[in-house]
Amino acid sequence: MENFLFIVREDLQRLKETGAQQQRIQEMTKWCEGLAESGNYKGGDPLKTNGSYITKDNVLSDGPFIEAKxxxxxxxxxxxxxxxQAIAIAQTCPYVLDGSMALEIRPMLTATMMS
Structure with missing residues (x-):
């Protein structure tokens, strides 16, 4: 078995709708519970939309940022x-199916891959 990171990407305007974010979290929790029953789910969490973006010469705070959709x-x-298999699992996500969310899938390096 390999480990994968699913990065959840959503439209900022949809997340700002009253009650939409909480409902989406509940639906995603239900989907993840099904993944846990199959033995595929390792963990995960929703994230707040605000944060900071750090580069060598700059710190942009209080995101999301104006240019971000x-x-x-x-x-x-x-x-x-x-x-x-990771792709097939991602394609069962209810919000991927309705087109309102994208999941970026990234394979994770293991300690043996780094040595």
Missing amino acids: ECISGFILLHAENME
């Missing part, structure tokens, strides 16, 4: 056999 609203840690 989407934000990273959460993350999911997942076990899967390979990238193909």
Whole structure:
């Protein structure tokens, strides 16, 4: 089994709608509970939309930023056999299915890969 990070990307305007964020968290929790039952879910959490963006020469605070139309609203840690299975799992997300969310999938390096 490999470990994968699902980066949850959502439209900022949709997240600002009254009650929408809480409802979406509840739906995602239900989906993740199903992933846990299958043994694929390792963890994850929703994220607040505010934060800071740090580069070598700059710190931009109080995001999300004006030019951003989407934000990273959460993350999911997942076990899967390979990238193909991780993609198949991501495609079952109710908000991916309705087109209101994107999941970026990144394989995680293990200690043996880094040595």
